[in-house]
Amino acid sequence: MLWEDVSVLDPSTQRPAVGIRDVAALARVSPTTVSNVLSGNRRVSAATRERVHWAIDQLGYRPNLSARNLRVRRAGLIAVAVPEIGVPYFAELIGHVVQAARERDYTVLIDQTEGRLEAERFVLSGMNPGMVDGILFSPLGIERVEYENRRDSTPLVLLGERISGGGVDHVAIDNVAAAADATRYLIERGGRRIAAIGHQEREGGGTAPQRTRGYRQALDAAGMSYDPGLVVPTSKYHRRDGALAMAALLDRGTRPDAVFCYSDLVALGAIHTLRERGLRVPEDVAVIGIDDIDEGRYSTPTLTTITPDKVAIARTALELLFDRIADGSREPRQIVVPHSLTVRRSA
Structure with missing residues (x-):
């Protein structure tokens, strides 16, 4: 044009x-x-x-x-809706989205839902339809039925969390494989009492159950028994959640020799508690996270992590979104973006 x-x-x-x-x-x-x-x-x-x-x-x-x-009846705006802007993973991902969108002369509006159902329903309803040309959305509480009853036609692409069975474009890493890779690495370096911190039960699935499944798959593949006492749930994925979960694990007399954390922030919190309790990382307890946030490169010790390709997530999601803007009738696509293991000092 x-x-x-x-x-x-x-x-x-x-x-x-x-x-x-x-x-x-x-x-x-x-x-x-x-x-x-x-x-x-x-x-x-x-x-x-x-x-x-x-x-x-x-x-x-x-x-x-x-x-x-x-002339083309477009606003020139897209929205990105995430649970928490202050979480480094989302902040870094949004930065990549803004950069990629700017290359197409689009401006990005950012919304924080805090995982509240009413806020996520507002996003699903189009965020005042006509205001934006499309939405990138990382939901926590929305279920399949919510999407199936959606009446708004604003193009939508999901990031990370998946609405099980919902006919919607979706971009994420393979969370089962990522968790299995993290756990397998801890096993290969000699871990025998491997804890998992970050499990959450959510309706319709979500990231946490997938990571728990990957953790269990790696244990099964190595012939190791699954001990539910080594799995500690958290309500969120902040440093405080990791620190409290690690303290709870140690307080009940269970000392793992390795810990798989469902996010880097959780891992940093767990390391804080381990050091406070006089335990060395990684000599006494090895720790691995997921996200590869910038802070993990400069923590003490530096953090071993699963690295999602955040640039690919941002650019792939935008490609799907612009394709959906151009042709709203095409079949939804589910894109899996690569991840890799980044070994540093904590494991």
Whole structure:
């Protein structure tokens, strides 16, 4: 689609603003080529692209996004709704979403649901339909029936948590495989009493039950028995939750030799308690998390973790969302993004 200008005046000079044809003339290309460079939707040679950007800089041209969005009946906005903005994993993921969306000239609105059902229902209802062109959504409490009864048509892509059986686009790592990989690594390094911190029971499934399943699969594959006394639930995935769960485990006389934590923040909290109790990490108790947040690279000890490809999650989710915006009738897709094991000092 050709990027179009409207006749406006530059407020500083009251003269007609620089337009796409001015850029084309200076760059010695067609207006269509300039439009293609701006939108990125067709292949343009590097030399031509560089010449167009030079002309844009020389003339101080600014695309009229409002005019374009009105023409195609789009807001130029997408929303990202997550449980907690302050959780480093979500903060880092949102950063990647913002960067990728900016490349398509979209602005990102951010909403925090705190996992409250009424807030998640508001997201599912389209967040004031017409305000945004699409939504990336990481839910906690929504069940399949909620999605099946959804009347709003705002394009939606799920991140992480999956609505079991719901016909909706979804992007995540394989949580079962990720948990199994973490547990298997602890077994391979000699762990025999491996605790798991972070289990949660949720209607319709969710991330925590999948990670518990992966933990159990790795134990079974190694011929090790599952001990429910080594699985400690948490209500959330904060440092405090990990610290309290680790304290509860030690207080009942159970000292593991390794701990698989369902998030890096939980792992950092668990390490804090272990050190307070005079236990060495990893010599006495090895600890591994999931998320590979930046803080884990600088903790003491540095944190061994499962690393999801957050850049791929953000970009894949946006690709699905823009595909859904372009064609709302296509079949939903479920995309699994790679993860890897990052070994550091804690294990």
